[in-house]
Amino acid sequence: MSGSKLSIRSSASGAAIRQQFLDFYAARGHRILESASLVPEDPTVLLTIAGMLPFKPIFLGQRAAEFDRATTSQKCIRTNDIENVGRTARHHTFFEMLGNFSFGDYFKEQAISWAWELSTEVFKLPPEQLVVSVFREDDEAFAIWRDRIGVPPHRILRMDEVDNFWTSGPTGPCGPCSEIYYDFHPERGDEAIDLEDDSRFIEFYNLVFMQYNRDAEGNLSPLQAQNIDTGLGLERMAQILQQVPNNYETDLIFPIIETAARIAGIDYAQADEIARVSLKVIGDHLRAVVHMITDGITAANVGRGYILRRLIRRVVRHGRLLGIERPFTAEVAETAIALSESAYPAVRTRETAIKNELAREEEQFLKTLARGEKLLAEILARNPQQVSGEAAFELYDTYGFPLELTQEIADESGVSVDVESFEAEMEKQRQRSKDAHETIDLTVQGSLDELAERLQSTEFMGYSQAITESQVEAILIDGAAVEQAEAGAEVQVVLNQTPFYAESGGQIGDRGYLSGDTVLVRIEDVQKEGDFFVHFGRVERGTLRSSTQLTAQIDRACRRRAQANHTATHLLQAALKKLVDESISQAGSLVDFDRLRFDFNCPRSLSPEDVQQVEAQVNTWIAEAHSADVMQLPLAEAKARGATAMFGEKYGDEVRVIDFPGVSMELCGGTHVSNTAEIGVFKIISESGVAAGIRRIEAVAGPAILDYLNSRDRVVRELGDRFKAKPEELVERVTQLQAELKSAQKDLSALQSELALVKSDQLLDQAETMGSVQVIVAQLNVEADGLKVATERLLQKLGDGAVVLGAVPSPGKVSLTAAFSPSVIDQGLKAGQFIGGIAKRCGGGGGGRPNFAQAGGRDESQLPAALEAAKSQLRQALQG
Structure with missing residues (x-):
């Protein structure tokens, strides 16, 4: 492609390819499902990295499938090959995986037949330009391709395990796979087909036949239910059908590249290879960033937030390499949003959040670049001979400082950069990333301990009961199961049912007691481990024995404090949305007995007037005595009613809704007051920024207010005694002392300078x-x-x-x-x-x-x- 405007037939557009795939399988009994979030349910994976990941519990047998067949277009993010983005024809961080799945229904012959029919009859790919691969030992698949489909045997290649045997990890479901390749140059003949030749072949469809289970010794045994997991790369099929040299020049990405090129004032068609790489990186990364923010990810220094921040910084850095000095990411994101909104409407709904996050991160990173330049100056001053590879890599990895810029600045000072060591550090990082992302682990992620296999799930009674009669299911001391524990022992206790709330959703666990005729256990904390609650405490008297009946009773005063603070966070979020910005969403929270902390995404800082108005609004709602309506609803119905959900939080099919009509409606499993009047009063004690785009409010509510006021009163009294001033005079008195101190410091500085001059004359x-x-x-x-x-x-x-x-x-x-x-x-x-x-x-x-x-x-x-x-x-x- 020359880099001119795209001109393709509508049937070959990315949108058409996506819809044709879904329609094809829907006509064959597959249920079309929406793309899952990029934030996966699986806690072992940071981001959704494959189309099959949302179905992992089904493949594991942990959850029954509601249907036998499904088809999706799944958004995916992978960063293990991030350095290849823009440099090869088809490496991406964001891509769409079209997939069809069978859960114990059809198997190899049907999957292969449909894949061939879709490729040759729907997408009209010439059969003579298709090559397939199978696992070397999979005679069944080989025979289906040869005898049922009619592919010539010399165009069916047997591949080794590393290429054509899919595994989820060292153990678990696995099986052979078969891939379909498109041949861009059939004129080169069939005598020496080399599927490693990227210039000729592109693998676009992978069929995984999940038919075995691998045990810890490496032995394979047939699965009771054989499954099909397939993936067709949307970008790759678009490249084939649109007849362009790489994925980037398809209608899925190229408009983004064109926007960036226009801002940079360059012509993609005339640009050199270095500039084209930067434009491709921007095109790829902006797609990833738009969808990550849409799914509730915000920039941070750890986890998936760090991946988002790194991608944004790479966009800004490559913009600088193209000569773009002004902020530009939000402008380019508009093109990415426009390209995606028909298939993923949420990107337009979240447009403001996307652009605000980009603008904040871009501004922050430009400042970071300035700090990087300062650090490089210090490095050059310390070692004028050479900038070490380790130092150059730190600049790159921590500050997003490109190696080329480090070399340029160092060269101006006549200093070289150890590029070889830099590349060695880069390779170490690539390997770490690859090790962390290259496989999906479908094995059960380490049982909590041996007890988990025999214990029944704990029944939580605490929404309606403060006291229960419970049986001791297990006792642990230092993590080891015991049959009994004597007075003085620190224990962890599992009960069959409990009134104790386990720490969750930011709310601290309940405190209280377990008691019997001769035994008393003080409970200081409760944590949820899988499906059962673990009560952490100390045996105060008697002997605690397993399988005995005890009375479990929470500390009602502590519970009332937690309820007041938790409900206050709901009112606080509603007030922030109403008075500051509708796009505000929760980024985290802490509900303790004596305070609350609420972190939220916000496009701007809050003024003192904002804070005062928010506090006043919350207290108004408290005084109006709004009653709570607690409901169990299907998730879809709860969202349709307007209930607020926390981005990134995973909910079941049924959700608990806390509704204060006309004020706040949220999905929440915590404990709450039945009427806002029970809170009493609400006071914000601090508001600050904790990260780019993240603000934090700390506050107190309910009974904790008295503790807060008493503490502040003691401080004021002590200051009044020290400064010999009444409370209302303290501000004026401190201001006066500050002025006196500043004047004294100024006089001292002048004297020190005069002394230095006198001493220096003697030199x-x-x-x-x-x-x-x-x-x-x-x-x-x-x-x-x-x-x-x-x-x-x-x-x-x-x-x-x-x-x-x-x-x-x-x-x-x-x-x-x-x-x-x-x-x-x-x-x-x-x-x-x-x-x-x-x-x-x-x-x-x-x-x-x-x-x-x-x-x-x-x-x-x-x-x-x-x-x-x-x-x-x-x-x-x-x-x-």
């Missing part, structure tokens, strides 16, 4: 002639600011020369300065590089301009030696 007699200039190298024990003034004053008096001063302003702290005249700089000496090397001897570093620089260190004992080294280096450089 003029120590000036030494080196070559044609005068040089002073000495220790002058004054404050850092005074050292700077003294250095500049001495150089001014010398007229033409160099001054290097060192000081120990406080124990464990070394300050160094250097000032060079133009004639010294002309001889190849730069103050920034020079002083950085000297400071390194004192365990520090620094840098600055060629004519003046400052540095610091920690080892004061090395200052005399460092100054002596400075004098020696200057003498060698200036006397030649």
